[in-house]
Amino acid sequence: xxxxxxxGLPRLLPRDGxxxxxxRLHMARFGPIPYRGSxxxxxxxxxxxxxxxxxxxxxxxxxxxxxxxxxxANQRVRPVVIANGAEGEPASDKDATLLWLAPHLVLDGxxxxxxxxxxxxxILYTHEDRRDDVGRRLRAELRQRRDDRVDVVLAxxxxxxxxxxxxxxVNHLGGGPAVPRFPLPRVTERGLDGVPTLVQNAETLAHxxxxxxxxxxxxxQLGTGAEPGSLLTTVRRGGDGxxxxxxxxxxxxxxxxxxxxxxxxxxxxxxxxGTWLPTAQAxxxxxxxxxxxxxxxxxxxxxxxxxxxxxxxxAETARVVRYLALESAGQxxxxxxxxPRMSAALTALATGxxxxxxxxxxxxxxxxxxxxxxxxxxxxxxDGTARFVRSALRTFAGELDRHERGRCGAAxxxxxxxxxxxxxRTEEDWL
Amino acid sequence: xxxxxxxxxxxYVSRATGAVALLLMTAVLLLGLLVSRQGKLPGLxxxxxxxxxxxxxLLSVVFxxxxxxxxxxxxxxxxxxxxxxxxxxxxYERLSLSLGAISLDxxxxxxxxxxxxxxxxxxxxxxVHWLAYLTWPVAWxxxxxxxxxxxxxxLFAFAIGDLLLVIAAVGWRVAAAARxxxxxxxxxxxxxxxxxxxxGR
Numbered sequence: 352x353x354x355x356x357x358x359g360l361p362r363l364l365p366r367d368g369x370x371x372x373x374x375r376l377h378m379a380r381f382g383p384i385p386y387r388g389s390x391x392x393x394x395x396x397x398x399x400x401x402x403x404x405x406x407x408x409x410x411x412x413x414x415x416x417x418x419x420x421x422x423x424a425n426q427r428v429r430p431v432v433i434a435n436g437a438e439g440e441p442a443s444d445k446d447a448t449l450l451w452l453a454p455h456l457v458l459d460g461x462x463x464x465x466x467x468x469x470x471x472x473x474i475l476y477t478h479e480d481r482r483d484d485v486g487r488r489l490r491a492e493l494r495q496r497r498d499d500r501v502d503v504v505l506a507x508x509x510x511x512x513x514x515x516x517x518x519x520x521v522n523h524l525g526g527g528p529a530v531p532r533f534p535l536p537r538v539t540e541r542g543l544d545g546v547p548t549l550v551q552n553a554e555t556l557a558h559x560x561x562x563x564x565x566x567x568x569x570x571x572q573l574g575t576g577a578e579p580g581s582l583l584t585t586v587r588r589g590g591d592g593x594x595x596x597x598x599x600x601x602x603x604x605x606x607x608x609x610x611x612x613x614x615x616x617x618x619x620x621x622x623x624x625g626t627w628l629p630t631a632q633a634x635x636x637x638x639x640x641x642x643x644x645x646x647x648x649x650x651x652x653x654x655x656x657x658x659x660x661x662x663x664x665x666a667e668t669a670r671v672v673r674y675l676a677l678e679s680a681g682q683x684x685x686x687x688x689x690x691p692r693m694s695a696a697l698t699a700l701a702t703g704x705x706x707x708x709x710x711x712x713x714x715x716x717x718x719x720x721x722x723x724x725x726x727x728x729x730x731x732x733x734d735g736t737a738r739f740v741r742s743a744l745r746t747f748a749g750e751l752d753r754h755e756r757g758r759c760g761a762a763x764x765x766x767x768x769x770x771x772x773x774x775x776r777t778e779e780d781w782l
Numbered sequence: 783x784x785x786x787x788x789x790x791x792x793x794y795v796s797r798a799t800g801a802v803a804l805l806l807m808t809a810v811l812l813l814g815l816l817v818s819r820q821g822k823l824p825g826l827x828x829x830x831x832x833x834x835x836x837x838x839x840l841l842s843v844v845f846x847x848x849x850x851x852x853x854x855x856x857x858x859x860x861x862x863x864x865x866x867x868x869x870x871x872x873x874y875e876r877l878s879l880s881l882g883a884i885s886l887d888x889x890x891x892x893x894x895x896x897x898x899x900x901x902x903x904x905x906x907x908x909x910v911h912w913l914a915y916l917t918w919p920v921a922w923x924x925x926x927x928x929x930x931x932x933x934x935x936x937l938f939a940f941a942i943g944d945l946l947l948v949i950a951a952v953g954w955r956v957a958a959a960a961r962x963x964x965x966x967x968x969x970x971x972x973x974x975x976x977x978x979x980x981x982g983r
Contacts, residue, residue, distance in 0.1 A: 528966070673973075681968035691969065691976040698977065778966040 359573060361598040362581050363557050365452050371488075374495035377455035384459050384498050385563045386466055390420050393467040397559060399567035401579045406435060406515070406552030407624070407652040409578070409640060412559065415549060418539040419468045422547035429471040431543045432501075433524070434461045436477040436553040437508035437515030441674075441769045442622045442654045445583035446553045448596040450477060451485060453557065454492050458503060460556025463563050465501045468549050473501045475553075476520060478508045509781055510773060512623075512678035516730050517550045519680075528781035530680040531730035552652075554583055574601035575639050584608065584638070584653035588615070592656075592767045601639040605655065608638065614660040617746050619768070621651030623671050624735025627664065627746040630657070647742070656768060663761035665750050667768050668743040669694070669701035675736045677774040680781075686733040689724035693717055693740055703757055710755040717744060792856035797931055799849040801940070804925050806842035807889075808944045810835060811918045815955045836896070843893060846886060878928035885921040888913050918948060 365372050372380065387393050398413035423430040434457055438446040450457060458475070465473050477485060486505060493503055506524055508514040514529040521542045523529035542548025551559075558580060562570050571579040578601040585594045588609055599608060609618065618633035620626050626648035628636075636642050640650050658664055676690035696713040699705035705713045721737035728734065744751065753760055775781055786794050813835035816823070823831050850866045861879065865872035867887055869880035895902060895910040922945060926932050932941040963971050 530965075677969055677973060679969045681965050681972075687968055687972060691973045694973065695976040695979070774970070775966060776970055778964060781966055 360581055360600070362561055362573075363449060363453055363456060363554070363583065364596070364598050371451060372453050372455060374455060374492060377453070381456070381459070381560075381564060384462055384560075386463070386498075386500070387563070390467055390469050393463055393559070393563055394420065396562055396567050397467075400562045400570040401567075401577075402555065402558055402562060402570070403578060404552055405554035405558070405582055405652065407440075407622075409650065412551065412555055415539060415551065416464065416467050418537070419470075419547045419549040422540045423469055426547065428546045430468050430547040430549060431472045431474065432461060432465045432468055432470045432549040433474045433476055433520065433543070433551070434458075434553050434556050435515055435517075435520060435550050436475065437520060438478055438652075439508070439510075439512040439514045439516075440622045440624075440652060440654065441512075441771055442587070442594075442619075442656060443585045443652050444594050445585050445596050445653060447478065447485070449554055449557060449583060450489065454489055455496070456557035456560050457553045458493070458496065458499070459560035459563075460551075460558070461503060462499055462501060463559055464549060464551060464556060468547075470549070471501060473503045474506050474524060474543075475503055476506045476508055476515075476524070477553075478510065478514070480510055510771065511775060511781060512675065513680060513730065513732060516732075518730070520550060521548060523782070528778055530682060530781055531732075533729045575641065577641055578602070578639050578650075582638075582650070582653050584655055587656040587768075588612070588659075589657075590659060592769070599638065601650075602642070603638050605636050605638055606634045608655060609633075609657050612657050615657040616660045616662060617658045617664050619654070619656040619658065620648045622654035623675055623739060623768075624731070625649065625651050625654065626738060626742040627668070628742070629746050658767060659763070661761060661763040662767050663701065663750065663759050663764075664743065664747040665697070665701040665754060666759075666761065666764070667766070668740070668747070669697040670766060670770050671768055672697050672736065672740060674770045674774075675732070675739070679732060680730075683728040683733070685724040685727040689720050689733060690736055693720050693724075693736070696720075697740065697743075700751065700754055703754055703759065706755055706757050710751070714744065714751060717741075790858070792852045793858055796849055796852035796856060797929060799845045799852065800925060800929065801931065801937065803842050803845035803849050804921060804944065805940075806838055806845060807918055807921055808948060810839045810842055811914060811948060812951050813838065814914060815951050819955060819958050839893065839896075843889065846889065850882075850886070875928050878924055881920050881924035881927065885917055885924055888917040888920065892917065915952070922948075 394413050394416045397416060402412040403409040404412055419430050436446045436450050461473050461475065475489065477489070486507065489505055508523065509529050511529055513519050513531060514523065516531045517538055518532045518534060519529045521538050522532060524543050538548045538550060540547060574580045581598050581600050584597050584599055586597055586608055587594050597608065605618070612630050612634065615630045618628050618630055620628055620633065620643060628646055628648060632646055636646055638650060643649055658667060673694045676694040679686045679690050681687045696717050700710055700713050717740055721741045724733035725737045726734060750760060813831060817832050817835050820828065822828055854861050854863050854866065859874045861872050861874055865879050865883060867883055869883045870876060872879040891910055892914055895907050899907045926941055931937050
């Protein structure tokens with residue numbers, strides 16, 4: 352996708368429309384890894400570039416790097432760096448796409464991050480089910496690489512929504528279930544095997560590989576002052592809901608990504624921990640956190656979905672919340688008890704089982720439960736789910752009123768947003 | 783044994799503190815079982831149950847210390863101080879006092895690891911704390927075999943009552959642990975229950 356505002360794009364993805372870049376093509380396009388020879392310099396460049404984490408939290412990348420390097424120096428141990436391509440979010444496909452089309456940028460970034468942090472171990476954590484044979488391909492490409500200084504181990508994430516959550520990832524690589532733990536001590540202090548651990552999203556590392564080559568000033572040529580650079584987005588619009596992966600600069604108008612959406616019912620921004628917005632409101636916003644914050648939304652991992660006008664937003668929300676409730680690790684009371692109740696209430700509203708006064712009380716219950724679970728989990732799963740539910744109550748208020756009177760405006764009952772059917776039943780499903 | 787006088791006082795104190803220590807250890811064990819299942823006592827918040835467990839355990843150590851020191855100091859029978867912690871070191875009541883020494887050693891291990899819990903890590907602490915289930919029976923056997931006191935009269939009822947109480951409480955704990963839904967299945971079980979009820983409405 353090339354418009355006047357997007358010169359120089361794509362930066363990460365292959366230029367000739369989706370041909371996977373093997374080692375030879377990658378070397379021809381980018382050349383060898385520009386190692387820095389010491390730990391500090393790349394961190395300074397990453398800070399000047401203003402690179403933020405692309406996994407969803409938008410945390411400044413240089414601060415994590417510096418924290419790990421410093422903790423390792425203090426503890427006199429070698430840290431671990433991990434490229435996180437778990438992408439547990441079913442609505443996102445950008446990390447899988449990046450690892451399929453441009454794996455060597457991620458691997459270059461992993462080597463550079465290892466050098467910057469002083470690490471002697473590197474792990475690439477992926478969700479193998481996303482692409483047939485991605486594991487075999489990555490292994491083959493890893494063998495091609497000549498200038499790696501740290502051996503890269505491939506690890507597979509279980510197909511769980513929370514598998515990519517930082518502490519869950521560390522738990523899983525340590526041999527345990529991929530369930531989150533209490534955030535303290537930070538994994539940057541004590542992570543895998545008790546050593547400082549750098550967990551960076553795969554896309555973040557790919558950007559780092561480019562910053563190391565072309566410098567912070569080049570990086571800032573795209574994007575906004577607060578959020579420079581480009582990002583990969585997963586965009587869904589139109590009937591079949593098939594996602595497109597598009598690399599855009601921060602600050603691009605949502606309208607230019609989603610196109611003319613007169614018929615759309617609503618827009619989901621930021622995925623299943625994100626926010627439903629009315630189409631008219633979404634069309635006035637730009638894809639950066641400053642603009643989206645004004646609407647109570649966030650970029651997250653760059654997921655955008657325009658719900659077609661013939662679908663029921665409530666039914667979609669109920670399906671997704673049921674999935675999110677089933678993906679709770681079941682460790683924290685508010686999440687374990689709250690999410691299934693929210694799921695049941697939403698299902699009752701969506702199917703019309705709760706009508707009249709029962710519907711009114713279900714709506715009040717949902718608001719109350721959303722407030723009760725927020726901020727009360729070890730991870731942000733309850734918070735994100737509550738945000739999603741609350742935005743649905745706001746955005747689909749008219750639809751809720753119709754459902755209360757026993758009607759639904761949707762002509763098309765087919766599911767739109769992707770929801771995996773396999774849910775965890777035993778401990779093994781988390782391993 | 784013919785009443786309390788200056789020459790028998792220490793002996794009586796030793797027997798009495800031993801019985802009280804057993805009573806305290808029983809309470810500590812019961813409270814520990816409750817804490818391990820995250821149970822509550824009526825009128826007490828949960829952290830207070832933990833606090834009571836901790837404080838009573840320290841109090842029981844005070845009574846055990848008195849019990850040992852008075853027994854050693856008393857001149858009626860010869861008990862070397864070292865036999866308080868070293869099994870088979872006492873010529874008097876060799877087997878019974880060995881049980882007492884083992885029980886005291888185990889108690890010390892429990893106390894020291896609990897005081898150092900922040901530095902040890904939860905797994906190590908917990909592994910050592912399982913020894914509590916060994917400590918109490920050894921202490922009980924020590925009391926029951928060493929002292930004729932516990933084998934007659936109301937103290938016999940007290941000793942047997944303690945034993946039955948502990949057996950019942952451990953049985954409850956095992957049953958509660960078996961009833962517990964494993965973490966990985968909790969969500970599914972709750973989802974099914976909530977959705978089922980929603981349908982019934």
